[in-house]
Amino acid sequence: MAKTYDYLFKLLLIGDSGVGKTCVLFRFSEDAFNTTFISTIGIDFKIRTIDLDNKKVKLQIWDTAGQERFRTITTAYYRGAMGIMLVYDVNNERSFENIKNWIRNIEENASADVEKMLLGNKCDLADRRQVSKQRGEQLAVEYGIKFMETSAKASINVEEAFYTLARDIKAKTEKKLKEASNPTKSGGHALRAPEISRKPPVWLARCSIL
Amino acid sequence: MSSSVEIESLKDENGKNIYTVLCTFCSSKILNPGSSTYVNIEVAVKLHRMQRKDEEEVEEEEEISDYWMVDDMFTFENIGFSNTVENLKYLICADCEIGPVGWHNLTDQKSYIALSRVKHD
Numbered sequence: 001m002a003k004t005y006d007y008l009f010k011l012l013l014i015g016d017s018g019v020g021k022t023c024v025l026f027r028f029s030e031d032a033f034n035t036t037f038i039s040t041i042g043i044d045f046k047i048r049t050i051d052l053d054n055k056k057v058k059l060q061i062w063d064t065a066g067q068e069r070f071r072t073i074t075t076a077y078y079r080g081a082m083g084i085m086l087v088y089d090v091n092n093e094r095s096f097e098n099i100k101n102w103i104r105n106i107e108e109n110a111s112a113d114v115e116k117m118l119l120g121n122k123c124d125l126a127d128r129r130q131v132s133k134q135r136g137e138q139l140a141v142e143y144g145i146k147f148m149e150t151s152a153k154a155s156i157n158v159e160e161a162f163y164t165l166a167r168d169i170k171a172k173t174e175k176k177l178k179e180a181s182n183p184t185k186s187g188g189h190a191l192r193a194p195e196i197s198r199k200p201p202v203w204l205a206r207c208s209i210l
Numbered sequence: 211m212s213s214s215v216e217i218e219s220l221k222d223e224n225g226k227n228i229y230t231v232l233c234t235f236c237s238s239k240i241l242n243p244g245s246s247t248y249v250n251i252e253v254a255v256k257l258h259r260m261q262r263k264d265e266e267e268v269e270e271e272e273e274i275s276d277y278w279m280v281d282d283m284f285t286f287e288n289i290g291f292s293n294t295v296e297n298l299k300y301l302i303c304a305d306c307e308i309g310p311v312g313w314h315n316l317t318d319q320k321s322y323i324a325l326s327r328v329k330h331d
């Protein structure tokens with residue numbers, strides 16, 4: 001069958017345990033239709049299709065576990081990731097300080113040009129805040145990445161964050177394609193369709209960790 | 211839904227789905243028209259009944275044999291995959307997370323959406 005989309009991006013959520021990664025991706029809420037059967041097994045990933053500037057973009061989004069004892073399994077997810085959401089909890093100083101450790105972890109295990117974004121989650125709990133928005137912004141500037149405060153609970157900026165990350169990966173991919181199709185000089189040549197591997201990824205066969 | 215007359219009206223001469231496949235509960239788009247193939251699976255896989263969380267859990271399974279088969283998981287518009295149970299991953303709506311609406315076979319990498327657990331529009 002002909003390819004029905006333009007881009008496929010694999011995205012990951014990482015950060016300390018309890019910052020809200022799973023809630024950012026999954027509902028599991030009281031009003032969810034989710035059966036006990038599915039809740040017990042847990043969800044591994046989601047595939048979502050979004051439209052970015054008239055291009056059809058498929059996102060495959062994975063959750064990871066923040067606990068130390070899962071760390072080696074988590075790094076296995078880094079392979080092939082094109083975008084990573086670094087999540088901390090604005091009410092938890094420690095989770096913010098640990099972002100630098102997560103960044104180091106990414107540098108050691110993920111592809112060098114992986115697109116990153118910083119999320120300060122649980123921004124709905126204003127009275128318990130330990131990390132100001134300004135400090136989040138500053139850290140993001142230091143690393144040269146984008147930043148947003150989110151709330152999985154109040155549905156603030158969650159979708160926007162995924163769109164932003166996807167848009168940045170798309171821009172990077174298109175820039176690379178342009179350079180590849182015109183190696184001597186970057187110019188206005190027609191882009192070739194990106195070669196994205198369509199074979200079932202091997203990491204699908206690994207054990208689940210949730 | 212299980213009547214063969216109804217199934218005939220949902221697939222074209224090549225067995226492809228004529229209509230968009232949507233979540234029954236929230237209308238999230240699961241498959242575009244023409245992106246899956248009808249199969250009748252003789253050894254029916256048992257699927258737990260879908261129910262809301264606030265309903266009392268019924269330990270009941272349903273035998274379903276009419277499916278839309280999807281060759282490549284990235285054909286899906288929106289879908290959620292459960293963690294692995296034996297050699298399967300159960301499929302759920304990516305938006306409201308109701309499920310299972312089908313399953314994914316890790317051996318042959320094919321996915322199956324139960325006709326009776328989605329709506330066609």
Ligand SMILES: Nc1nc2c(ncn2[C@@H]2O[C@H](COP(=O)(O)OP(=O)(O)OP(=O)(O)O)[C@@H](O)[C@H]2O)c(=O)[nH]1
Nearest residue numbers: 017018019020021022023065066067122151152153
């Ligand atoms: N107030 C508020 N609470 C949240 C929010 N997001 C998550 N939580 C709560 O934070 C707790 C932890 O959330 P999880 O999503 O399980 O955290 P996690 O990052 O997946 O943790 P690990 O799986 O252990 O790595 C839960 O009790 C959530 O209800 C949010 O945006 N606001």
Ligand SMILES: [Mg+2]
Nearest residue numbers: 021022064065
């Ligand atoms: Mg989690």
Ligand SMILES: [Zn+2]
Nearest residue numbers: 233236303306
């Ligand atoms: Zn739904």
